[in-house]
Amino acid sequence: MIRVAVLGATGYAARELIALLLRHPEVQITALTTRQEDQPHLGDVHPTLRGRLDMQLQNLTTAEVAHSADCIFCCLPHAASAAVVSELLAADCRVVDFSADYRLNDADVYSQWYGVTHPDADRLGKVPYGLPELYREQLQGARLVANPGCxxxxxxxxxxxxxxxxxxxxxxxxxxxxxxxxxxxxxxxxxxxxxxxxxxxxxxxxxxxxxxxxxxxxxxxxxxxxxxxxxxxxxxxxxxxxxxxxxxxxxxxxxxxxxxxxxxxxxxxxxxxxxxxxxxxxxxxxxxxxxxxxxxxxxxxxxxxxxxxxxxxxxxLIKGASGAAVQNFNLMYGFEESAGL
Amino acid sequence: MIRVAVLGATGYAARELIALLLRHPEVQITALTTRQEDQPHLGDVHPTLRGRLDMQLQNLTTAEVAHSADCIFCCLPHAASAAVVSELLAADCRVVDFSADYRLNDADVYSQWYGVTHPDADRLGKVPYGLPELYREQLQGARLVANPGCxxxxxxxxxxxxxxxxxxxxxxxxxxxxxxxxxxxxxxxxxxxxxxxxxxxxxxxxxxxxxxxxxxxxxxxxxxxxxxxxxxxxxxxxxxxxxxxxxxxxxxxxxxxxxxxxxxxxxxxxxxxxxxxxxxxxxxxxxxxxxxxxxxxxxxxxxxxxxxxxxxxxxxLIKGASGAAVQNFNLMYGFEESAGL
Amino acid sequence: MIRVAVLGATGYAARELIALLLRHPEVQITALTTRQEDQPHLGDVHPTLRGRLDMQLQNLTTAEVAHSADCIFCCLPHAASAAVVSELLAADCRVVDFSADYRLNDADVYSQWYGVTHPDADRLGKVPYGLPELYREQLQGARLVANPGCxxxxxxxxxxxxxxxxxxxxxxxxxxxxxxxxxxxxxxxxxxxxxxxxxxxxxxxxxxxxxxxxxxxxxxxxxxxxxxxxxxxxxxxxxxxxxxxxxxxxxxxxxxxxxxxxxxxxxxxxxxxxxxxxxxxxxxxxxxxxxxxxxxxxxxxxxxxxxxxxxxxxxxLIKGASGAAVQNFNLMYGFEESAGL
Amino acid sequence: MIRVAVLGATGYAARELIALLLRHPEVQITALTTRQEDQPHLGDVHPTLRGRLDMQLQNLTTAEVAHSADCIFCCLPHAASAAVVSELLAADCRVVDFSADYRLNDADVYSQWYGVTHPDADRLGKVPYGLPELYREQLQGARLVANPGCxxxxxxxxxxxxxxxxxxxxxxxxxxxxxxxxxxxxxxxxxxxxxxxxxxxxxxxxxxxxxxxxxxxxxxxxxxxxxxxxxxxxxxxxxxxxxxxxxxxxxxxxxxxxxxxxxxxxxxxxxxxxxxxxxxxxxxxxxxxxxxxxxxxxxxxxxxxxxxxxxxxxxxLIKGASGAAVQNFNLMYGFEESAGL
Known part of the structure; x- marks a missing residue:
């Protein structure tokens, strides 16, 4: 069983992701995070998931996240994401990043369209783009995947x-x-x-x-x-x-x-x-x-x-976000590509 | 021609009201107000009305409103409304009030359900309830009408x-x-x-x-x-x-x-x-x-x-708000009850 | 593996049912029927299921259905359903009936509300009503279940x-x-x-x-x-x-x-x-x-x-039809009640 | 007052057209037709118009229509429309045609796209296209107008x-x-x-x-x-x-x-x-x-x-059909172009 965490678990893509992960035979969800100060229960944040997972969303440090999980699904906003991802990789976690931070190869193009300096520019161009139908070989065994835009x-x-x-x-x-x-x-x-x-x-x-x-x-x-x-x-x-x-x-x-x-x-x-x-x-x-x-x-x-x-x-929300993420996760770990899907 | 103003013109009921008033043969809209600091053009606030009335929403004092119009359609929130309405009546304007402020006869019931002390409690019980099908006689010639809830x-x-x-x-x-x-x-x-x-x-x-x-x-x-x-x-x-x-x-x-x-x-x-x-x-x-x-x-x-x-x-938005208001307005001034409707 | 058939597979409840059955670990879908003369492919009838099951809908006789499957999910209209169900039971199949035919205990009440004489009136009152939360014991091991209305x-x-x-x-x-x-x-x-x-x-x-x-x-x-x-x-x-x-x-x-x-x-x-x-x-x-x-x-x-x-x-379509049917099926066969759900 | 008839009054464009005509100061609706055998009341066909016009839809011959109205709004299907329109013009009616029959100038192009031979091909190329913003001069005083597609x-x-x-x-x-x-x-x-x-x-x-x-x-x-x-x-x-x-x-x-x-x-x-x-x-x-x-x-x-x-x-339904038709009607008769709109 792979221990997984979802960072920024309040959004719609995260909701769909959690629903898919709950069905995945090789996954145990060990942490969900939010930047909201109260630590709401998953069932209150996503009423459709009520009764499926008895877990609160927490405000965890990156170190706490890295300690609690093997693979992190990172649903944070752009720029915020890369800052966390680089720490998670350093702590030996694997990451599927939902943000745009590792999709573009060129830091200047990133700055031009996203209006900020890239916080982890050295890694650009080395992260596989999570479209298995085009880049399956690069995704197999990867430690970081840039999940594509919808x-x-x-x-x-x-x-x-x-x-x-x-x-x-x-x-x-x-x-x-x-x-x-x-x-x-x-x-x-x-x-x-x-x-x-x-x-x-x-x-x-x-x-x-x-x-x-x-x-x-x-x-x-x-x-x-x-x-x-x-x-x-x-x-x-x-x-x-x-x-x-x-x-x-x-x-x-x-x-x-x-x-x-x-x-x-x-x-x-x-x-x-x-x-x-x-x-x-x-x-x-x-x-x-x-x-x-x-x-x-x-x-x-x-x-x-x-x-x-x-x-x-x-x-x-699925092939355009959470489903692709699970497909990439399966390739990273060598599971059947359709597991959980 | 009756000069009319709409206070709090940014909401949906106000939008429908303005559309009806623009078709009313006896009405000239002379002022629209908002508490927003910028003074947006009507066409930007309600794009569907673009090109139908070339007027900005303004931040007017009650005195300015009273000066500019004979009859005021007041679409302000409860409590805020009664404070303004009593001044408008004192300035000899007529008013159709969209808020709940003059609908209930009992100030205690009002406080209990609306959570505030009524700012113009003496008038309660003396304002006709704007449902023409039940209270037409009281509405004819009225100076203030409590427009009903939807x-x-x-x-x-x-x-x-x-x-x-x-x-x-x-x-x-x-x-x-x-x-x-x-x-x-x-x-x-x-x-x-x-x-x-x-x-x-x-x-x-x-x-x-x-x-x-x-x-x-x-x-x-x-x-x-x-x-x-x-x-x-x-x-x-x-x-x-x-x-x-x-x-x-x-x-x-x-x-x-x-x-x-x-x-x-x-x-x-x-x-x-x-x-x-x-x-x-x-x-x-x-x-x-x-x-x-x-x-x-x-x-x-x-x-x-x-x-x-x-x-x-x-x-x-019509029979439950703006249409009723126009029907009441017609009764107040003796126009054909369906004018503008 | 239980071999199952779905009779009248063109409707929405049948579509949801097939989707659930495809995920059920103990089920093999062996036949889908329709009364339409052409024998359309499942993926053309329900495009959302395209690629999930390569099977045509067929016009099968009741005997053919009984031969091909152990348990039949019957999504036929009322009256038509009971006629088929009684034959299927005689052929030793088990049945989950989506119609209203076995829900009412009294043939006169049935006639009054459904406008037809019940084709299998002797069985009325002996068929468990498929609401597990109320009648679980009766449903365990049952050979025929009346799936409730939504x-x-x-x-x-x-x-x-x-x-x-x-x-x-x-x-x-x-x-x-x-x-x-x-x-x-x-x-x-x-x-x-x-x-x-x-x-x-x-x-x-x-x-x-x-x-x-x-x-x-x-x-x-x-x-x-x-x-x-x-x-x-x-x-x-x-x-x-x-x-x-x-x-x-x-x-x-x-x-x-x-x-x-x-x-x-x-x-x-x-x-x-x-x-x-x-x-x-x-x-x-x-x-x-x-x-x-x-x-x-x-x-x-x-x-x-x-x-x-x-x-x-x-x-x-789920708890009100297909999900209840799968829950009932699980009780009939002694599977985990949530299997496939 | 111009007496107008609406042929094929059961559709959505006809419903919107009737609503507009009822507000038009120069129009009297004198006939509504349908090919349905029963002659339903307008309020039953279009519940939103209930109480606004007390009139039945009728099965009228073209001669009866021509007798009852000066201007005909023809909402019949293509090919069926041209057959009727040519008779109405011969009977000295004016016509706004909602169908595609008089929009194309070339009978061969018409046949190719509509799959039928044009029933009134001689008139093609001589009928103004009802887009006032491009062809206002040709529409003024016209006896037949081809109302454009949406x-x-x-x-x-x-x-x-x-x-x-x-x-x-x-x-x-x-x-x-x-x-x-x-x-x-x-x-x-x-x-x-x-x-x-x-x-x-x-x-x-x-x-x-x-x-x-x-x-x-x-x-x-x-x-x-x-x-x-x-x-x-x-x-x-x-x-x-x-x-x-x-x-x-x-x-x-x-x-x-x-x-x-x-x-x-x-x-x-x-x-x-x-x-x-x-x-x-x-x-x-x-x-x-x-x-x-x-x-x-x-x-x-x-x-x-x-x-x-x-x-x-x-x-x-309005600028793309009924509103354009009223705008064209106004140009045909020299009324203010926005009358009824």
Whole structure:
């Protein structure tokens, strides 16, 4: 049994993570932390977990956390996370980091998009990116994993195989993304107040969303090209689920002038993901409801006029956060990749 | 043209009120106030009203308000409201008060339920209650009107005629109420955060909701009885609309041992509201969607086993707040009762 | 491994059931049936299950079903179900019946509420009612179980202990129930069309809902009294979750004139359910979201004025259908009661 | 007073239209039709209109309609509509046609996308397209107007000024569109059943939606270019509201190599719509809720990396259907353009 702790256990991704860990045959949860001064019971913080784990959230020092657990799931805000993670690694813990701190390879790009100096810049570029479908070998046995952002997960899984195969061009990629409101976190904010967010479809972060450089970096590195994606997220009046509709130009290596057609594009995806248990390449159209509550990513592709349209759907809290974390944890420890999922 | 001001113009009821007033042929809006320090433009506070009225919200003194307008719609919190209202009346303004301050007749009951000493207790018991269908004569020409609570509006319109006619007993009345989330106001709160309130049906204020004494007082005074209602509101994952399902015992004056049946009960309601343009007594079942965006109250009644079930539906922001206010305003000034509605 | 079949596998309860069975360590799904002529793949009928079970739904005869499985989960409509169930029992299968066919003890009551003559009337009164918290002993080793209705589950779990203890009176019980739309089934109907049901709170089946006699029978038998409940369900614009707000008069055996107060009432519930892993008696207020996706029933009770208010919440598709079925299955076969849940 | 009839009065657009017409000072509704055999009362078909107009829907011949009204709002399905419209025009009625029948100029394109031969092909190309902000002069005094599709309205209003000014290129335009479910009509369908559509974000009609040629034709004709838009609509779990996020390449006539930036692009829109009362060009981000229930179209534009992103929002049932129809009606008869709106 691996003793695990969850740092910053009050959020939605942490709630889903705890629910998954409670079902995992090789895991014992030994600590949950919060920075709130009172030390609330898990069942009061997450009523849906009432009766499943009799444990209080505590204000623990990093040393106390390191003492109590072998593997730490760190759900702290960016910058705060890296400061803790480096200490945990020094204390010989393993870590799955939910923040963006170890996703970008370049400290300057990090500073530019996150507005702070990186607290552990030396480690950047050496931490595997927690997308098993792309980087499984690097994740096996890893001591620290950078758990991906939700939008990058959906976008990269959709686009990476087509980009690498040359079926789409790296230039002019548009990613129109839609997410349920849980993706915006648990803090009550004016625009997320029910009567504001309900019955509202609202673009946000147009041209400024922090997942942009993450998508560019991973797509570019994986496919050996340089992308410059235009990424526009939208808030959808639903709890969970995320869908991206990506528009790309046909790639240079395409057969003939017109590029690949729908069937050929589907074949590339099917072949790429043939052995992946959590990727479902489908002929129909993905919708968020078909993946809600699961670790699946549904993907399809269409050739429409001069564009290739790739559509993918995930549950932002599971495949986009906690499920991916458990999948990475399993790879780190050599467990069955689907354990707990 | 009557010059009107809206005090506390940032909330949802104020937004709906302004939309109605902009359509009213006899009204000119001359001032909107807020206690926020910046003086935001109406279109920024309520984007749906953008382009309809080019006016900033201001921080005005009561004297400035009194100078700028003939009639004041006061959407301030309880206690704060009465303090301002008494000054406005002294300055010869007329007032429609949205707060609970002038609804209850007894200052002690007010203190008990609202937790503060009433700032204008001498006036209690002399202010007409703004339910035109019950108190039209008192409202005609009034200088101050206590605009009713949303739940009391739906509950009283449903129960008052049956109670007055003796068709139901004053003892043991249960009012199970359901409301859209806009009824909880515009301030972002943890339990009203979209991912919390969405897909959730949640009772609240069980046994403690402040509309309880208001319902008891009005029902009792109107019907000449003493009620002791049990009132349980529930939050429903929708924007607007309010429905009450009331359960009463058949009344003593009922014909025969078993009391009146559905058809006789419907006849009482139909007769009572025969001349009311905003009350629709229906044979079918009211739902909130049929009244959303309107000033209507839909009502039906059924005899089921030993109980009389009365169901009514309103739009909490219109018939339950702003629409009633405009209806009252029309009675105060002698305009057509439906003007602007 | 028990070989199981699901008859009528296209509905929502069947979908949830299959998801639970796929996680059950002692179960192998061997057949899924439908009366649709084409034999669709499970993943096309329930896209969320795509990739989890590679099986087509088939049109099987009862004999074929009996041949392929040891235990049958029968999700057929009432009347159709009993006809099949009696054959399955004759073929030595065990059955969990989701329909209402074996819930009522009296064939006349059945005919009156369901409008048909019971096809297997001799068996009525001999089939255990599948509420483990009340009838565990009868369910252990049973060959046929009548899986309860969703509303009866929530209502009976809330009221039965209080009724049996004499804390509430059997007379004048009102059950105001609220359900997400999945409770109305999967067939597209005009009033369940999204733009009709969304943003709508709608009472239905007022005084006529078929769960009324089921609630009366079970409450009366269990507590040794005679109830005559008034039951009013409401459709709530959300997927899943069911909450009942029940109003009862204090019982005759109550201490003093005024009856038991909140703390004493809570103590009765806590004691009654002390050993039950799926019942959470809480001091706070149950909401549907806290039980969604789980087999839990959250319950609380309040004394308010002259009434006792009992509130309970379940997931209508799990504790109100498929989860209860798996719990019953576990009792029938002597597995751990929470297996698969 | 103009006598008006509404043909096919059971749908959502017709419901909104009737509500608007009831407020119009120059209109008298003289007939409502349906092809349903019973002749239901308007209040039963559209409960929200109960009490506002005491009229039955009737099965009228075209001659009867022509006799009863001066102007006909025709809400019939495509092909069925043109057959009736040509008769109504022959009988000297004026017509606002909600169908797609007179929107496309080319009978072959119509056949290709709508799958039928056009019943009144000679009139194609001579009917003004009912977008007053682009074609006001042609609409003034018109006898027949082709009321635009909802998606084309939002898309064309956003893109046309930028395209005409050369700020964006006609090549490679992507229109990612999102709509509330009322846009799919009132017929209950499996994928629009509440438990299917709720909590679901679902692309549909990818590459095949019939609004594609309509958008291309109007954009191309208005701007004197040739577009080949890629149009992808998505179903959003909300009642009403439509938002398009359009991605275009900077145009050839742009200043410098990099093209116009956000401020310059906004200036083009502001100047173009300076005199338009129903277009609100905003610096912030449009959301559907800000336009719900109104005839407004909110638009903004951003330069992001290599793309120009244009975002617009309308209420699909009002500016996207009934409101536009009333605006067109006002132009046909010379009334104030905002009458009834």
């Amino acid at each position: 939008y990058p997960t959906a976008a990269i899984l959709a686009l990476a195989p087509l980009l690498k195969s040359g079926a789409i061009s790296p230039e002019g990629i548009v990613i129109d993304a839609k997410s349920g409101v849980s993706g915006a976190g648990r803090s009550a904010k004016a625009h997320l107040h029910f009567p504001e967010a309900n019955e509202n479809l609202l673009p946000y972060g147009v041209g400024t969303h922090r997942h942009t450089p993450e998508i560019d970096q991973v797509l570019s590195n994986y496919a050996g090209v340089t992308t410059d994606v235009v990424f526009t997220p939208h808030l959808v009046p639903m709890d969970r689920g995320e869908l991206i509709t990506a528009y790309a130009n046909p790639g240079a290596t395409n057969s003939g002038n017109d590029g690949l057609q729908t069937e050929e594009l589907l074949a590339i995806l099917r072949q790429h993901y043939a052995d992946e248990q959590f990727i479902r390449v489908i002929e129909g159209i993905p919708g968020t409801k078909s993946v809600a509550g699961t670790n699946y990513c549904d993907i399809t592709v269409r050739r429409v006029r001069g564009k290739v349209i790739v559509i993918s759907a995930i549950d932002n | 739940y009391p509006t739906a509950a009283i319109l449903a129960l008052a005629p049956l109670l007055k006619s003796g068709a139901i007993s004053p003892e043991g009345i249960v009012i199970d109420a359901k409301s859209g989330v806009s009824g909880a106001g515009r301030s972002a709160k943890a339990h009203l955060h979209f991912p919390e309130a969405n897909e959730n049906l949640l009772p609240y204020g069980v046994g403690t909701h402040r509309h309880t004494p208001e319902i008891d007082q009005v029902l009792s005074n109107y019907a000449g009885v003493t009620t002791d209602v049990v009132f349980t509101p529930h939050l429903v994952p929708m924007d607007r609309g309010e429905l009450i399902t009331a359960y009463a015992n058949p009344g003593a004056t009922n014909s025969g041992n078993d009391g009146l049946q559905t058809e006789e009960l419907l006849a009482i309601l139909r007769q009572h509201y025969a001349d009311e343009q905003f009350i629709r007594v229906i044979e079918g079942i009211p739902g909130t969607k049929s009244v959303a965006g309107t000033n209507y109250c839909d009502i039906t009644v059924r005899r089921v086993r030993g109980k009389v079930i009365v169901i009514s539906a309103i739009d909490n | 509303y009866p589950t929530a209502a009976i779990l809330a009221l039965a202990p209080l009724l049996k203890s004499g804390a509430i009176s059997p007379e004048g019980i009102v059950i105001d129930a609220k359900s997400g739309v999945s409770g109305a089934g999967r067939s597209a109907k005009a009033h369940l069309h999204f733009p009709e049901a969304n943003e709508n709170l709608l009472p239905y089946g007022v005084g006529t809902h078929r769960h009324t006699p089921e609630i009366d029978q079970v409450l009366s038998n269990y507590a040794g009294v005679t109830t005559d409940v008034v039951f009013t369900p409401h459709l709530v614009p959300m997927d899943r979750g069911e909450l009942i707000t029940a109003y009862a008069n204090p019982g005759a055996t109550n201490s003093g004139n005024d009856g038991l107060q909140t703390e004493e009432l809570l103590a009765i519930l806590r004691q009654h359910y002390a050993d039950e892993q799926f019942i959470r008696v809480i001091e706070g207020i149950p909401g549907t979201k806290s039980v969604a996706g789980t087999n839990y029933c959250d319950i609380t009770v309040r004394r308010v004025r002259g009434k006792v208010i009992v509130i309970s919440a379940i997931d209508n | 998606y084309p309205t939002a898309a064309i209003l956003a893109l046309a000024p930028l395209l005409k000014s050369g700020a964006i290129s006609p090549e490679g335009i992507v229109i990612d569109a999102k709509s509330g479910v009322s846009g799919a009509g009132r017929s209950a369908k499996a994928h629009l059943h509440f438990p299917e559509a709720n909590e679901n974000l679902l692309p549909y009609g990818v590459g095949t939606h019939r609004h594609t040629p309509e958008i291309d034709q109007v954009l191309s004709n208005y701007a004197g270019v040739t577009t080949d838009v890629v149009f992808t609509p998505h179903l959003v779990p909300m009642d009403r509201g439509e938002l398009i996020t359009a991605y275009a390449n900077p145009g050839a006539t742009n200043s410098g190599n990099d093209g116009l930036q956000t401020e310059e692009l906004l200036a083009i829109l502001r100047q173009h719509y300076a005199d338009e009362q129903f277009i609100r060009v905003i610096e912030g981000i449009p959301g559907t809720k800000s336009v719900a229930g109104t005839n407004y179209c909110d638009i903004t534009v951003r330069r992001v990396r290599g793309k120009v992103i244009v975002i617009s929002a309308i209420d699909n």
